[in-house]
Amino acid sequence: MDILYYYTTAETMKYILTQGDIFATHISYLNDSEEYVNGLRELREVFSGESLRELCGTGIKEYLEGEAYEDALKDIPQIYSISFSKEADLLSQWYMYARESGVRLGMLFSGEKQNFKIKQKDAKGLKAPDDKMREAEASLKDVHYFTRIGMSLEEYTEATESIAQIVKEYAEELGVDDFDANAVRLWKGIAPYIKNYEFRQEREVRLVFDAVIRGASSSYVDLIEYRNGNGVLIPYLDVYREKGWPVVEIMVGPGRNQDRVFRSICHFVDNNSLKIPEIDQKESVRRFMGGMSSYQVEQNQIEAYCGEIDKSVAEGGKIITHKSAAYEILKKKTGREREYLERNYYSNCGIIVRKSNAPYVFS
Numbered sequence: 001m002d003i004l005y006y007y008t009t010a011e012t013m014k015y016i017l018t019q020g021d022i023f024a025t026h027i028s029y030l031n032d033s034e035e036y037v038n039g040l041r042e043l044r045e046v047f048s049g050e051s052l053r054e055l056c057g058t059g060i061k062e063y064l065e066g067e068a069y070e071d072a073l074k075d076i077p078q079i080y081s082i083s084f085s086k087e088a089d090l091l092s093q094w095y096m097y098a099r100e101s102g103v104r105l106g107m108l109f110s111g112e113k114q115n116f117k118i119k120q121k122d123a124k125g126l127k128a129p130d131d132k133m134r135e136a137e138a139s140l141k142d143v144h145y146f147t148r149i150g151m152s153l154e155e156y157t158e159a160t161e162s163i164a165q166i167v168k169e170y171a172e173e174l175g176v177d178d179f180d181a182n183a184v185r186l187w188k189g190i191a192p193y194i195k196n197y198e199f200r201q202e203r204e205v206r207l208v209f210d211a212v213i214r215g216a217s218s219s220y221v222d223l224i225e226y227r228n229g230n231g232v233l234i235p236y237l238d239v240y241r242e243k244g245w246p247v248v249e250i251m252v253g254p255g256r257n258q259d260r261v262f263r264s265i266c267h268f269v270d271n272n273s274l275k276i277p278e279i280d281q282k283e284s285v286r287r288f289m290g291g292m293s294s295y296q297v298e299q300n301q302i303e304a305y306c307g308e309i310d311k312s313v314a315e316g317g318k319i320i321t322h323k324s325a326a327y328e329i330l331k332k333k334t335g336r337e338r339e340y341l342e343r344n345y346y347s348n349c350g351i352i353v354r355k356s357n358a359p360y361v362f363s
Helices: 010-019 036-048 067-074 091-098 153-174 183-193 199-200 258-270 280-296 299-318 322-328 336-343
Strands: 005-006 021-027 077-086 103-105 113-119 133-139 202-212 225-228 233-238 247-252 345-346 352-356
Touching: 005 010, 010 021, 010 103, 010 258, 036 067, 036 153, 036 183, 067 199, 077 225, 077 233, 091 103, 091 199, 133 202, 153 183, 183 202, 202 233, 247 258, 247 280, 247 299, 258 352, 280 299, 280 322, 280 345, 280 352, 299 322, 322 336, 322 345, 336 345
Parallel strands: 247 352
Antiparallel strands: 005 077, 005 103, 021 077, 021 233, 077 202, 103 247, 113 133, 113 233, 225 233, 345 352
């Protein structure tokens, strides 16, 4: 799987890297004012259309019009989401989530399905004991940008076919034999992954948690917590990864104090015990050196540098690290490679720290 990006503040980054937690926010409190409702509305067209005609009979009909549909729009379930982007340096993400010299974390997940724990702090705000944590499982799924208004007919038709296929795959994943009888369940289950077409530049990927799992032996309702956001009490779940979140990169966003924030984060990752899975140094140094391609360093030259690094580490044993070998090569250069070092840092643990290239000043 490719690296996914999580935009946030430096303070939240510190919490994630040292504690292993990210907050999953109730879907009604995300940046899209029509979150989930848009999915219900647009999926209604898919379920009643030709693409699912052979599978979907009368099971969804009662929800397609009248009071039942209106009630579904008002009854937002206890769904909580963590959002990532496939975009590594997107100005709208900086503005919405990180603001002045915030950060984005690059995470390298292994596979689609992920295991977590939902935890709850005690009355004093201390870390939850094991009996206050519950096992959770969620899959990383792409968000689909789908609204009749704003899309061309060709785009809309293509997206409709794609989403119909996703509905079929989701039914198979759930082990649904009677598609018609479970149409409403499928309709509501896929709605969190449908967003307004105007948000398409985000290229979002989501982890979604249902706090009330019908038919399951336990739920997460009693683990819901609240944080203040501009005077609003925002419900969330504290999602914990036992080995930490798989952070392999940190980028410092645009802003007046970008240089200072960059230096502080380099210092932080080099001088703290971080709760992250162990990073493969050989792969990490290749990501680091590979970043030079955007500085007009040719790929064959980058490959040659990586070969030199491997050779130095193999010959030097524990004395020569991937970091020291990389820096020894690059510091001898006077061109693009030296410029690259001014904006990109290879930390002791293998996390790469970068500066955003977006030239933006926040007001």
